[in-house]
Amino acid sequence: MSDRFIVVNARPFDGGKHAADAGQNHSKARGFVILDREENKRLSDAFLIRKEAQEECDRRNGR
Structure with a gap:
């Protein structure tokens, strides 16, 4: 069975634009x-x- 929670790279939350282009804090x-x-x-998180x-993730997946 696959894990429910997995780690992925962060990306801007504005639909794929670069954070600087969207006027957001680049650290996001x-x-x-x-x-x-x-x-x-x-x-x-x-x-x-x-x-x-x-x-x-391991904690949330019960490991």
Whole structure:
């Protein structure tokens, strides 16, 4: 069975435009976020280090 929560690269939340072009803080486009595959949405938690994001995924997946 696949994990419900997985780590994905962060990306701008404006439909694919670069954050600088959209007038948003560029730091929102860096790092990693957690994707809820069941709800098919990205969670608001953001991590600069992939290992921290993976640890949170493992916690949410019950490991």
